[in-house]
Amino acid sequence: MKTIRSMVIVSGDPVSLQRGASELMQALQKEIKAFDLADEITVAMASDLGRHDALPLVVVYPDAVVYGPVQPSQARLLVEEHLYKGRVAEALLAPVRELSGTIAWLRARKGTLPAEQRIVLRRAGLIDPESIDDYILHDGYQALGKALTTMTPAEVIDEITRSGLQGRGGAGFPTGRKWSFVAGAPGQPKYVICNADESEPGTFKDRLILEGDPHSIIEAMVIAAYAVGASEGYIYIRGEYTLAYQRLEKAIQQAEEYGLLGDDIFGTGFHFKIHIHSGAGAYICGEETALIESIEGKRGEPRARPPYPPTKGLWGKPTLVNNVETLANVPPIIRSGADWYRSFGTPSSPGTKVYTILGNVNNTGLIEVPMGITLREVITIYAQGMRDGRPLKLFQSGGSSGSIAPASLQDTPMDFESFRKAGVSLGSGALLICDDRTCVVDLAKVLMQFFRFESCGKCTPCRVGTQRSYEILTAITEGTARLEDLDELLRLGEAMETLSNCGLGQTAAVPTRDILKHFRAEVEAHIRLGVCPSGVCPMEKAAVPV
Amino acid sequence: MQVKTVDLQTSQAVSAAIEKHGASREALIPILSEVNRLLGYIPAEAFTEIKRQLRLQSSDLRVYESQLYSLASFYHMLSTEELGRHVVRFCESAPCHVVGGRELLTAVQETLGIQPGQTTPDRKWSLITTSCLGVCAVGPVLLVDDDIYGNVTPDQVPEILARYE
Numbered sequence: 001m002k003t004i005r006s007m008v009i010v011s012g013d014p015v016s017l018q019r020g021a022s023e024l025m026q027a028l029q030k031e032i033k034a035f036d037l038a039d040e041i042t043v044a045m046a047s048d049l050g051r052h053d054a055l056p057l058v059v060v061y062p063d064a065v066v067y068g069p070v071q072p073s074q075a076r077l078l079v080e081e082h083l084y085k086g087r088v089a090e091a092l093l094a095p096v097r098e099l100s101g102t103i104a105w106l107r108a109r110k111g112t113l114p115a116e117q118r119i120v121l122r123r124a125g126l127i128d129p130e131s132i133d134d135y136i137l138h139d140g141y142q143a144l145g146k147a148l149t150t151m152t153p154a155e156v157i158d159e160i161t162r163s164g165l166q167g168r169g170g171a172g173f174p175t176g177r178k179w180s181f182v183a184g185a186p187g188q189p190k191y192v193i194c195n196a197d198e199s200e201p202g203t204f205k206d207r208l209i210l211e212g213d214p215h216s217i218i219e220a221m222v223i224a225a226y227a228v229g230a231s232e233g234y235i236y237i238r239g240e241y242t243l244a245y246q247r248l249e250k251a252i253q254q255a256e257e258y259g260l261l262g263d264d265i266f267g268t269g270f271h272f273k274i275h276i277h278s279g280a281g282a283y284i285c286g287e288e289t290a291l292i293e294s295i296e297g298k299r300g301e302p303r304a305r306p307p308y309p310p311t312k313g314l315w316g317k318p319t320l321v322n323n324v325e326t327l328a329n330v331p332p333i334i335r336s337g338a339d340w341y342r343s344f345g346t347p348s349s350p351g352t353k354v355y356t357i358l359g360n361v362n363n364t365g366l367i368e369v370p371m372g373i374t375l376r377e378v379i380t381i382y383a384q385g386m387r388d389g390r391p392l393k394l395f396q397s398g399g400s401s402g403s404i405a406p407a408s409l410q411d412t413p414m415d416f417e418s419f420r421k422a423g424v425s426l427g428s429g430a431l432l433i434c435d436d437r438t439c440v441v442d443l444a445k446v447l448m449q450f451f452r453f454e455s456c457g458k459c460t461p462c463r464v465g466t467q468r469s470y471e472i473l474t475a476i477t478e479g480t481a482r483l484e485d486l487d488e489l490l491r492l493g494e495a496m497e498t499l500s501n502c503g504l505g506q507t508a509a510v511p512t513r514d515i516l517k518h519f520r521a522e523v524e525a526h527i528r529l530g531v532c533p534s535g536v537c538p539m540e541k542a543a544v545p546v
Numbered sequence: 547m548q549v550k551t552v553d554l555q556t557s558q559a560v561s562a563a564i565e566k567h568g569a570s571r572e573a574l575i576p577i578l579s580e581v582n583r584l585l586g587y588i589p590a591e592a593f594t595e596i597k598r599q600l601r602l603q604s605s606d607l608r609v610y611e612s613q614l615y616s617l618a619s620f621y622h623m624l625s626t627e628e629l630g631r632h633v634v635r636f637c638e639s640a641p642c643h644v645v646g647g648r649e650l651l652t653a654v655q656e657t658l659g660i661q662p663g664q665t666t667p668d669r670k671w672s673l674i675t676t677s678c679l680g681v682c683a684v685g686p687v688l689l690v691d692d693d694i695y696g697n698v699t700p701d702q703v704p705e706i707l708a709r710y711e
Contacts, residue, residue: 014694201639201678239623280579281623297574299620358641364683446643
C-alpha cells in the first residue's frame with residue numbers, strides 16, 4: 001500500500017505556465033523517480049496560489065515550505081535536499097512574506113498569523129483538483145451524503161435559510177429564499193444553473209474555485225438539485241476559462257463513475273445530470289436571464305422580468321441560478337450546520353467573502369476573509385500597503401458596475417448591510433485600489449467605454465446612454481466639455497438607472513454619478529481651468545484660461 | 547447554371563463541429579465557437595454550410611443564416627472577419643488601466659502601427675481590445691494568440707512581439 005508522506009504543489013496560473021511550470025513539474029517528477037520516492041510523494045499542479053511575486057512557486061507539504069521562482073534545472077537540488085535528505089533547500093526559498101493566500105492560511109492554522117478564514121477556498125491549492133479521491137479524502141461529498149440520506153429537501157432549504165447565506169455574485173439576495181421559490185414553483189422538469197460566467201473586470205475568484213476545487217461545485221449543485229427537486233443542471237462557464245472547463249469536465253466524469261452524479265445517487269433513487277455550456281465572450285451573459293437565453297442558443301439579451309427564473313427560466317421551466325462562490329458555500333454549511341456558519345462574519349452578513357485585491361498596492365491577489373473587515377485592514381495587512389507609499393485616493397468595489405468610493409470610507413466594515421447604508425455596492429468582491437495618480441474622469445471614461453462595448457443594444461436607454469456618456473467623458477478629458485455637460489451626464493445616468501431593462505444599464509452610470517458626488521471639484525477643474533489635476537488626461541484641445 | 551461550391555476545409559470544420567456538439571438549437575453557439583476555433587474565424591459560407599448540414603441531420607430544426615450571423619456578431623469571441631496570423635488581445639478594463647495599461651496600449655499601437663480592431667497590411671498582426679481576461683492580479687495583461695503575458699511594461703512590447711514569426 002502506498003503511504004503518501006509528502007505532497008509537492010506547483011503553481012499553475014497562466015504566468016507560471018508561461019515561465020515553464022509544466023517543464024518544472026516534469027523535472028520534479030523525473031527527479032522524484034530517480035530518487036525512488038515516487039511511492040511516497042505526489043506531485044500536482046494547483047491553480048493560482050494567490051501569490052504572484054516569485055513564480056513559478058513550489059510548495060512542499062505538510063511543512064508548507066514555499067520555494068520560488070524555481071527553474072526546471074533546480075528540480076534536482078530541491079528534491080535531493082528537501083524530499084530525500086529532509087532539510088529545507090535554503091537557496092531556493094521564496095522571499096519571506098507574511099501573508100500570501102493559501103500559504104498564509106495554512107500557516108495561520110498554526111496560530112502564527114492573523115485571520116484569513118477560508119471556507120470556499122479551503123481546499124484550493126491544497127488538493128489535486130483532478131483527483132476525486134483527494135477531494136473525498138478532504139471531506140468531499142460528505143455533505144451530499146448527509147443531505148441525501150438524512151435530510152428532507154425542506155430541511156436542506158431550511159438549513160441554508162438559517163445560515164443567512166447571501167448570493168455572492170453581486171446582488172446579495174438570500175440564497176435560502178431563492179431555493180424555496182424554485183422548490184415551490186409548479187412545473188417539471190426543474191433546472192439548476194451554476195453561473196460561472198465571471199466577467200466582471202477585476203474578479204477572478206470563481207476561476208480559482210473552479211480550477212482549484214471543481215468537485216465542490218458539483219457537490220453543491222447536486223445538493224441544490226435535491227433541495228429544489230431538479231433533475232438537470234448546467235454550468236455556464238465563460239469561454240476564456242479553458243482550464244476550468246477541462247477540470248469541470250473531468251470532475252463530472254469522475255463523479256459519474258463514483259455514482260455521485262447520474263442515476264440513483266448514493267443509492268437513494270435521486271438522479272441528476274450536469275452539462276457544461278461554454279460562453280463565447282459576452283459580459284451581459286452574467287445576467288441570469290441573458291445567460292438562460294444563451295444556453296438556449298440565442299443572443300444573450302436579457303428577458304423582461306417578471307417572470308423571474310425561479311418560476312419561468314430555462315425552456316420556460318422553474319430554474320435556480322446561483323453564482324459559483326455562493327454554491328461553494330453550500331457543502332460546508334450542510335456538513336457543519338448553519339450555526340457554525342453564522343459564527344463567521346457579521347450577524348446580517350454571515351460567512352466569508354473572497355476579495356480580489358488590485359491596483360496600486362504592493363501585493364495584489366486574492367483573499368478570503370470574514371465579512372465585515374475594513375478596507376484599511378485589507379490594504380495594510382493583506383496588500384502590504386500602498387505602492388511607493390502613495391496616498392489612497394479612492395477605491396472601486398465590485399468591478400465595473402460597482403461603486404467608486406473616496407478614501408474616507410476605508411474604515412466602513414465591508415459587509416452587505418454597512419456598505420448599502422454608505423451607498424456603496426459590495427458587488428462581486430473586486431477591490432480596485434487607486435492612489436493619487438489616478439484621474440477620476442479618466443477612470444470613469446474607461447468604465448463607460450466598457451459598458452458602451454458590452455451593452456447588448458436591446459433597450460434604448462442603455463445603448464444610447466452609454467454612448468452619449470462616453471462622448472461627454474471623452475470631451476472632458478480632451479478639454480472641450482462645458483459645465484452644462486455635467487448636468488447632462490447626471491440626467492443620462494438617471495434615465496439609464498430607471499429605464500434600462502437589466503442590471504447592466506441600471507448600474508452603468510454609477511461610476512459617473514459617484515465621481516460627481518465625491519470628486520466634483522476635480523471634474524470641474526478639467527472644464528473651468530482646462531487642467532487635469534492628476535496630470536493624466538491629454539487636455540489637448542483645452543482653451544488656455546485667461 | 548451557377549454552382550456554388552463550399553471550401554472543403556469549411557465543410558469539414560462544420561461537420562466536425564456538429565458531430566462534437568450535436569444537432570440541436572442549444573448547440574448553435576458551441577458549433578459556431580468550434581468552427582471559429584478550427585478556421586480562425588467564421589467565413590460567410592460557413593453559415594450556409596451549418597444551415598445545410600443541420601437540416602440534413604434534423605428536419606425539424608429550422609436555422610437560418612441571418613440567425614447564425616446574429617449570434618456570431620453578438621459574441622466577442624466569434625469573428626466574422628479573417629484576422630492576422632497572430633492576434634494580440636489587450637485587456638482594457640479598469641484594473642489593468644490604473645496599473646499602466648494606458649501606456650502599454652500606446653506602446654502596442656506604435657509597435658504594430660495599427661489601431662484596435664485593425665489588421666496589419668501584411669496580415670501578420672491583428673490588434674483587438676478585450677474585456678477582462680481574469681488574470682487581473684498581474685495586470686496589465688497582453689494575450690498574444692494563446693500566450694498570456696502579465697505585468698507587461700511598454701519597453702517589453704517589441705521583445706514580446708519579436709517572438710512570433
